[in-house]
Amino acid sequence: MDVLEKILENNNIKPTAMRLLVLQFLLNRKVATSLTDVENYFAKSDRTTLFRTLKTFVEKGISHKIDDGTGITKYALCEDNCHCEIDTDLHLHFHCTKCNETVCITEYKIPPIHLPKDYTAENVNLVVKGICDKCNSK
Amino acid sequence: MDVLEKILENNNIKPTAMRLLVLQFLLNRKVATSLTDVENYFAKSDRTTLFRTLKTFVEKGISHKIDDGTGITKYALCEDNCHCEIDTDLHLHFHCTKCNETVCITEYKIPPIHLPKDYTAENVNLVVKGICDKCNSK
DNA sequence: GTAAATAATGCACTTCCGTTGCATAGGGCA
DNA sequence: TGCCCTATGCAACGGAAGTGCATTATTTAC
Ligand SMILES: [Mn+2]
Ligand SMILES: [Mn+2]
Ligand SMILES: [Zn+2]
Ligand SMILES: [Zn+2]
Numbered sequence: 001m002d003v004l005e006k007i008l009e010n011n012n013i014k015p016t017a018m019r020l021l022v023l024q025f026l027l028n029r030k031v032a033t034s035l036t037d038v039e040n041y042f043a044k045s046d047r048t049t050l051f052r053t054l055k056t057f058v059e060k061g062i063s064h065k066i067d068d069g070t071g072i073t074k075y076a077l078c079e080d081n082c083h084c085e086i087d088t089d090l091h092l093h094f095h096c097t098k099c100n101e102t103v104c105i106t107e108y109k110i111p112p113i114h115l116p117k118d119y120t121a122e123n124v125n126l127v128v129k130g131i132c133d134k135c136n137s138k
Numbered sequence: 139m140d141v142l143e144k145i146l147e148n149n150n151i152k153p154t155a156m157r158l159l160v161l162q163f164l165l166n167r168k169v170a171t172s173l174t175d176v177e178n179y180f181a182k183s184d185r186t187t188l189f190r191t192l193k194t195f196v197e198k199g200i201s202h203k204i205d206d207g208t209g210i211t212k213y214a215l216c217e218d219n220c221h222c223e224i225d226t227d228l229h230l231h232f233h234c235t236k237c238n239e240t241v242c243i244t245e246y247k248i249p250p251i252h253l254p255k256d257y258t259a260e261n262v263n264l265v266v267k268g269i270c271d272k273c274n275s276k
Numbered sequence: 277g278t279a280a281a282t283a284a285t286g287c288a289c290t291t292c293c294g295t296t297g298c299a300t301a302g303g304g305c306a
Numbered sequence: 307t308g309c310c311c312t313a314t315g316c317a318a319c320g321g322a323a324g325t326g327c328a329t330t331a332t333t334t335a336c
Contacts, residue, residue: 014332016284035322046286051323067207069263071294072322094257105257111249113264118271119232119243125207126251127263133256154302154313173294184315189294191313209323210293282333290325301314306307 011060018045022053023062023077032066032074032093032102068095068102069127076104090124096132103132149198156183160191161200161215170204170212170231170240206233206240207265214242228262234270241270 004023008015025041026033038050054075057063066074090110095102110126142161146153163179164171176188192213195201204212228248233240248264 014283016331018285048287048324049285052284055324069205071209092251094253097260105254107254108252111251113230113249113266114246115232115266115268116243116245116271118274119266120269120274121266122235122268124267125263125265128251128253128257128259128261129263130253130260131258133254136256136258152312156314186295186316187314278336280333280335283331285328285330287328288326290323292321292323294320296319297317299314299316302312304309304311306309 007062011062013056013060013062018042018049019053019056022050023057026057026063026075026077030103032068032076032104034072034074036072066093066102066104067125067127068093069129070095070100070102074102079104079106092126092128094132095127095129096135097129098131098135101132145200149200151194151198151200156180156187157191157194160188161195164195164201164213164215168241170206170214170242172210172212174210204231204240204242205263205265206231207267208233208238208240212240217242217244230264230266232270233265233267234273235267236269236273239270 002020004020004027005015007023008019013019021042022038025038029037035047035051035054038054039045039047042050054063057077058065058075061078063075063077066076068074091104091106092108092110093102094105105128110124113121113124115121140158142158142165143153145161146157151157159180160176163176167175173185173189173192176192177183177185180188192201195215196203196213199216201213201215204214206212229242229244230246230248231240232243243266248262251259251262253259
C-alpha cells in the first residue's frame, strides 16, 4: 500500500483521491501553506473541498493550523513527534517579511513564559517576523 | 487645558470631540479594545470615523494594535515607556478563553528567542491563551 | 447484486471584519 | 466673509472563513 494512504489510514482519514493529492502537495512543500496556495495548485478543484480537507487533517492530528499574523490561516503537516492534538505544540513560527513565507521552527522550543499571579497558560502562539535565511543570503 | 487634550496635542493629533471621547473610553478600559467595542459604546457614531480614530492613534504612537489570534484586531493605549512606534514593543499579550478578554502583560518582557542560522528577527508577537486572574478567582 | 445508509464533494450563498471612495461639514486663518 | 484643509458620514467593496443543501461516490446491509 502506498505510503500516503498509510499516513491517512493510520489517522482514521479515508484516503480519497483529493486527500491523497493534498497530502502529497503538503509533504512536498517546505513552507506553511494557505488554503489559497492549495487552491491555486489544484485549480480545477473546489475551494470548499480543499478547505474541508485541510480542516480534516487538522482535526485528525496530521496537520496544524498556523496564525502568523498575516490574517491568512496557514497549515503545515506535523512532525512525527508533534503533539498539537493536545493543543500544546509549542514550536514557534517565523514569517519572512520579504518573501512572505512562513515556516515552522522546530529546532528551538518556546522558552518558559512568566505570567502574573493567578494567570493560567493553556497555549502559546509565538510568531517572529523578520528576514529568513534564504532572503538573507541573497 | 484638559489632560486629554494635552495627550493628543503632545502627539500631534488634533483634539476633536470624537477623538477626546474615544481616548477617554480607552483610558478607562483595562482590557484591549476592538473596533466593535468602541462602536457599541458610541452607538450613535459612525464606524468609519471610529476606525480612523483608532488608526490615527496607532500612527501617532499613543496606541498599539494587538493581534491576539481571535481574528479581531484589538487596540490598547501605550504605556509611557512604550516604544511601539519603532515596532519593537516586546510585551506579551494574554487572551482569556473564558471571558474572551485580552490584556497587555507589561510586567514581564518576552524572553530572548533563538533562531536558526541566518534568520534575522525584526519583531515578535507572543500571545498566551489561558484563564485570566479574574476568571481563575471565581 | 441490489438497495439503503453513510460519507465526500461541489456549488451557491452568507457572514464578518477591515478598508476605501467620495461627498459633505466644520474650523482655523487671511 | 471666503478659502483651504481636515475630519466626518454614508455607502460600497474585498478577502477570507464558513455553512446549507443538493449531488455523487463509497460502504454496508440484505
Ligand atoms: Mn508549525
Ligand atoms: Mn499591548
Ligand atoms: Zn524570506
Ligand atoms: Zn478571563
